[in-house]
Amino acid sequence: MLRLPAVVVNFKLYPQASGTKAVMLARMLDSVARETGASVAIAVNPLDFHQISEAVDIPVYLQHVDAVDFGAHTGRINVELAAEHGVSGILVNHSERRLTISDIEHIVSHARDVGVDTIVCTNNPAVSAAVAAIEPTMIAMEPPELIGGDISVSKARPEAITETINRVKRIADIPVLVGAGVKNGEDVRKAIQLGASGVLVASGITKAHDPVNALKDLVAGMM
């Protein structure tokens, strides 16, 4: 399982974080992890996965898998195939790729069987509590209205972080990451003080002028 606290960087399909540039960015983030000793993971698309996973030592997640078994499923991949490829974990139910609750449960339970981590994204404390009952490896709570924005969840919605952690703990002992608008070490420090086990970040790193220093700043917030 991912060492906590951790910074998980979602590459999305950003031009700065796809194809050849994704491999270069992954290498940069890998070097920061090695240098600082911080726990850093990345979530990439399946076409880029192979080359990235060969280039870095940090855990590489997929951004999505489908809730299907092997069979007649054109255009789908599943967690068993991801495991065969050596994927460390799966980002599940991101706000840009929402799933049904049955599909989340299918993916989480199959991932558990094949030893792959799951980070299930949620949008508020109530949904986080629901997901806790399914027992993924981690939960990442991101208020949708703050995703991609300039103000971080730590500053804008500290009470949502606290309430999420409290409601989740009542149901199962599952680490909670938070995300949305996370940009600097101060945002991370605040999140961790509120009880979070790390952050999920995307544009704050992938679109940063200097991703290496942006990540160094973030991980400093975990120390």
Next chain:
Amino acid sequence: MLRLPAVVVNFKLYPQASGTKAVMLARMLDSVARETGASVAIAVNPLDFHQISEAVDIPVYLQHVDAVDFGAHTGRINVELAAEHGVSGILVNHSERRLTISDIEHIVSHARDVGVDTIVCTNNPAVSAAVAAIEPTMIAMEPPELIGGDISVSKARPEAITETINRVKRIADIPVLVGAGVKNGEDVRKAIQLGASGVLVASGITKAHDPVNALKDLVAGMM
């Protein structure tokens, strides 16, 4: 709130339970409820709702609403509009109309605000536990492989009923209906003995040669 134990009849889009025939069927089921004193509700499509709700006294649910607020949403209805039309409740997340967990939470919390019941459908104990954290009015657990089939959940999967009820109760005190393959009073009696608060039934009534006697048999299982 729906009086429990209850039989909830999902009309789906069965030819025997749509349009003019839906109004006739609703009247038949209404007469059984009146005659037996049993708690019976029906779930209908939105085009048929108005004429059915004027024809019967039993609670009339919609089979689905969308998780949207009023606004630019062509081809959608929401729970606030359903409430204005006097809908008693909403069937949410049926296996033929699965929703994301965020949308389920949106519908359930908005329905609570406007005083409309929600029955959230689930497919197994783990998903039922997740949904319990969202606190709908009721949960209806239906193993998908048994829906529309000849053997009832009570007979084929009694342990799934027991486990669902146990896992739900640990999270919140929410009544659990069960469904899939329910055909007769014996199926209902068994379900209630296992701790269920009623059944969700579709083809067992809508496609019955004699729906009045089929429903009488079912409700006898609740007495």
Next chain:
Amino acid sequence: MLRLPAVVVNFKLYPQASGTKAVMLARMLDSVARETGASVAIAVNPLDFHQISEAVDIPVYLQHVDAVDFGAHTGRINVELAAEHGVSGILVNHSERRLTISDIEHIVSHARDVGVDTIVCTNNPAVSAAVAAIEPTMIAMEPPELIGGDISVSKARPEAITETINRVKRIADIPVLVGAGVKNGEDVRKAIQLGASGVLVASGITKAHDPVNALKDLVAGMM
């Protein structure tokens, strides 16, 4: 079939055009149609359909149906049920309710069989040409980036209107409505001069301070 040229008003799920207010708005638009002799139709949600269709003489369309036959389809309605309820037509594939090409073809061919009009929405000339091959009653081309905005398709994209009509005519003789940002009679006049058979409008009427005068202005552009 809808008399052309026509103004088709999409009520969406706007608060000003849902529930009791939808019935009032429909009556207002109906009176304008009667007074001016213009061809006006409205597209409403299925819960409001019954009361609106009893209140007005203008054609009432649904904003969406599903591409299913009668059967085990919880939370769906189809065109056959719509026909039984006396629906004049169906808005298909609106940008807020996109469908697969197979589903569009299913709905259009079934609607033809039961004598219900179809207006299939498209987003550009190429997609309009594709839809023409399926032979709906009408096509409504709306550049998505202009929907709900302040500048009309007639002014912002006249060449898209001309190209759409040309490409559609090469495949089949199907009337083309245009929409997006349509606000006044001048927008309508321009569209008709470019060869359109009318307009599809939503917020320009539903959110107008005075819908009666807003519609009078629009239909004046058709005279």
Next chain:
Amino acid sequence: MLRLPAVVVNFKLYPQASGTKAVMLARMLDSVARETGASVAIAVNPLDFHQISEAVDIPVYLQHVDAVDFGAHTGRINVELAAEHGVSGILVNHSERRLTISDIEHIVSHARDVGVDTIVCTNNPAVSAAVAAIEPTMIAMEPPELIGGDISVSKARPEAITETINRVKRIADIPVLVGAGVKNGEDVRKAIQLGASGVLVASGITKAHDPVNALKDLVAGMM
């Protein structure tokens, strides 16, 4: 562009055609293409793409891409990224992965811009005509009720093949492949006699006891 006539083998997510086994199967099919001189292409999932494309000379397609540009699209890949990875073509709108007509048009036009082939799947002659207006590289018509079955489209629905080709040709000069239930050289020969430019096949090869001989038999039907 793919040399025609061709056999396109869809690996789907069959256990015999995923992961390490997919690389082995691709090598076998590659050897048949080399030995017979026949035009053979394969469609694979994005996780397996990299290793397969390094192992074979035949064209390797993806089974699906999303209709998005680069940006904040977690869990999506697009045709531009596919092109950067050296993908030969994209299977679009397979019956197990249907798309909206706007998305099909988006993918086809972007693929054209980056020099990647598209095979758009359709379910009948009318939908094939619609897709022809969008001008993909090829169309693959597969009656859904025959997919994965024991009787081939060539035998069960020869008139659907003829009508599809006729309706497509009236709109644009686009090669038509056919698929569903294709199992042997006779099925291929019949399809080509009816005017098809090849076949799309899946279980007939991937689940064959001896895929090499199964493919040899198929390509013999093209000679």
